[in-house]
Amino acid sequence: MTSSPSITTLSTKTVSRDVGNGMGNGLFATGDINTGENVLHVKSPFAAVLDTPRLEDTCSACFGRRQLEGVTELKACTGCRVVKYCDRTCQAKDWKFAHSLECSIFQTQKPKILPNNARAMLRMVHRAQKHKYHSEEMDLFSNLESHLSEIQQDEEHIGRITMVAKAVKSCAKTDLDEDAIAQYAAKLDVNSFNLTTFTYDRVGLYMHPYAALINHSCDYNASVGFDGDELFVKAIRPIKKDEQVFISYVDVTNPTSQRRKDLSERYFFDCICSKCTAEETEIRETSEELRQEETDALQAAQKQATELFQNPTTDSDASSETIEKLERFLHIFHETTIWPLHRQPYPSIRDSLILSLLSAGNFPRAFLHAAIRYMKIDPQLYSDAHPIRHLHAWVVAKLAIYLSQGYQPTPQDFKDPIPLHEFGFNFHYVIWYILADLTSKQAEGCTVPSFKKLVVSNFATVDEEFKRNGIDPRNAKGTVSAEWTKFEALINRALERE
Ligand SMILES: C[S@@+](CC[C@H](N)C(=O)[O-])C[C@H]1O[C@@H](n2cnc3c(N)ncnc32)[C@H](O)[C@@H]1O
Numbered sequence: 053m054t055s056s057p058s059i060t061t062l063s064t065k066t067v068s069r070d071v072g073n074g075m076g077n078g079l080f081a082t083g084d085i086n087t088g089e090n091v092l093h094v095k096s097p098f099a100a101v102l103d104t105p106r107l108e109d110t111c112s113a114c115f116g117r118r119q120l121e122g123v124t125e126l127k128a129c130t131g132c133r134v135v136k137y138c139d140r141t142c143q144a145k146d147w148k149f150a151h152s153l154e155c156s157i158f159q160t161q162k163p164k165i166l167p168n169n170a171r172a173m174l175r176m177v178h179r180a181q182k183h184k185y186h187s188e189e190m191d192l193f194s195n196l197e198s199h200l201s202e203i204q205q206d207e208e209h210i211g212r213i214t215m216v217a218k219a220v221k222s223c224a225k226t227d228l229d230e231d232a233i234a235q236y237a238a239k240l241d242v243n244s245f246n247l248t249t250f251t252y253d254r255v256g257l258y259m260h261p262y263a264a265l266i267n268h269s270c271d272y273n274a275s276v277g278f279d280g281d282e283l284f285v286k287a288i289r290p291i292k293k294d295e296q297v298f299i300s301y302v303d304v305t306n307p308t309s310q311r312r313k314d315l316s317e318r319y320f321f322d323c324i325c326s327k328c329t330a331e332e333t334e335i336r337e338t339s340e341e342l343r344q345e346e347t348d349a350l351q352a353a354q355k356q357a358t359e360l361f362q363n364p365t366t367d368s369d370a371s372s373e374t375i376e377k378l379e380r381f382l383h384i385f386h387e388t389t390i391w392p393l394h395r396q397p398y399p400s401i402r403d404s405l406i407l408s409l410l411s412a413g414n415f416p417r418a419f420l421h422a423a424i425r426y427m428k429i430d431p432q433l434y435s436d437a438h439p440i441r442h443l444h445a446w447v448v449a450k451l452a453i454y455l456s457q458g459y460q461p462t463p464q465d466f467k468d469p470i471p472l473h474e475f476g477f478n479f480h481y482v483i484w485y486i487l488a489d490l491t492s493k494q495a496e497g498c499t500v501p502s503f504k505k506l507v508v509s510n511f512a513t514v515d516e517e518f519k520r521n522g523i524d525p526r527n528a529k530g531t532v533s534a535e536w537t538k539f540e541a542l543i544n545r546a547l548e549r550e
Contacts, residue, residue, distance in 0.1 A: 057262050059186045061096040068265050076197050078267040078296050085291040087437050088496040091274050092285040094260050099175045100247055100281055102256040103168050113142035116249045117280035132158035153178035157223045168257055173220045173236050192261035198238040199320045213237045250279045250502040252443050269298035270327040275439055279500035286498035288437050305433050306396050353388045370411035378405040386550040394432035416465050416472040419451040420546045427543050439499045449486040452479050469549045477538035484525045485532055487511035
């Protein structure tokens with residue numbers, strides 16, 4: 053059976069229907085959808101909550117949107133003092149949405165703060181009881197896959213679900229029994245999204261039962277992004293009428309075996325997409341072609357990398373030991389000479405290093421690695437429209453702006469493999485070029501509206517600055533190209549020293 057949703061807070065170019073072959077329901081395009089177009093836009097969540105550490109520094113109504121636009125100080129709810137808001141507008145919005153139903157519970161729980169999934173369940177249980185959901189949303193939620201029978205086979209998993217169901221039952225004002233609440237918990241596990249800011253930093257979890265109908269493929273055709281509490285699913289490549297819409301549930305830059313493990317552990321299925329099948333054949337063929345010493349070098353590097361992942365560091369660990377360790381691992385892969393820059397775990401280690409360098413305030417070195425990622429790695433991993441491609445370009449431009457605006461090098465910076473004063477290119481032309489390129493790709497890009505606005509307004513400022521100095525880089529193609537060549541040479545030099 054096909055059905056088009058009539059939920060007023062949702063607009064979409066899809067219908068849901070049974071897929072067959074064990075996938076359950078899925079979403080299918082009702083017409084041709086171009087790259088960058090909205091496949092689905094949900095204006096109001098079923099439930100969205102912040103991760104516990106983010107309650108302190110992120111608004112619980114706009115999830116950081118207005119902070120990224122300039123609001124600086126958050127005010128705590130005077131009732132529970134657990135959630136914080138930009139101002140009265142954000143507070144009133146969340147009070148009406150669900151906080152009026154949970155504020156007194158948060159007060160009685162103090163100083164304990166319920167975990168994010170329990171807070172999301174409280175919201176769902178209470179809003180359902182107050183008939184705050186469209187009946188169709190409730191029906192969709194009821195029909196979602198919970199995988200409870202599989203979860204029951206796993207003692208640790210069912211233990212976690214039961215514990216959270218008990219916690220919610222003990223504090224919620226509800227007639228639902230613990231088993232029914234456990235169903236909510238299981239559905240949340242299988243169907244929720246990572247809630248992110250419009251610059252793609254994770255801040256919490258998000259649930260909407262129509263968006264949850266999108267199935268996974270490692271060769272996906274759509275991507276998910278958030279702008280405050282609004283969800284956008286955009287076409288990452290053209291989607292034909294009647295084609296199924298797919299997103300990626302896991303990091304598909306990981307090898308097939310890792311993806312399969314991640315998907316079966318959280319979503320209980322084995323992926324048989326074209327990418328998984330093709331990669332298996334490719335790996336077998338490549339390993340037959342490699343000489344023995346190349347295989348040995350790759351295996352040694354892989355072994356050391358595996359050891360790193362057995363002792364993972366937190367993403368933004370700024371300690372010098374962590375930075376040294378991550379750099380050592382980059383060096384191991386570099387030394388093999390045949391490990392591609394874009395093959396995992398090489399790119400993930402660089403991502404962690406960039407975050408650590410940013411937290412440690414080492415901006416010149418963070419810039420070099422972010423530039424390597426933008427120039428050499430992303431084009432291999434992501435299509436032009438992919439939001440990660442846009443985000444990483446934005447990070448390079450932002451760091452370049454920061455370094456060009458009176459950044460004072462620290463004594464540490466002078467010890468860097470390539471110190472800032474040796475960068476040797478004109479930042480302004482490179483910033484202009486990256487932002488001009490990003491701006492020209494906005495229509496087909498899969499980023500969300502606030503991100504697009506940020507890029508366009510920053511480009512306008514940089515362009516204005518040039519014009520004030522009597523220069524239009526559009527008419528100085530030779531200079532832009534010469535500066536870009538120097539920038540590329542710097543990246544190559546940094547890579548040689550990896
Ligand atoms: C977020 S739900 C997607 C909607 C789901 N098909 C339903 O009918 O409720 C995730 C679940 O859908 C199924 N699923 C998603 N992608 C799949 C795939 N590529 N192959 C098999 N099953 C898939 C799995 O059961 C998974 O746990």
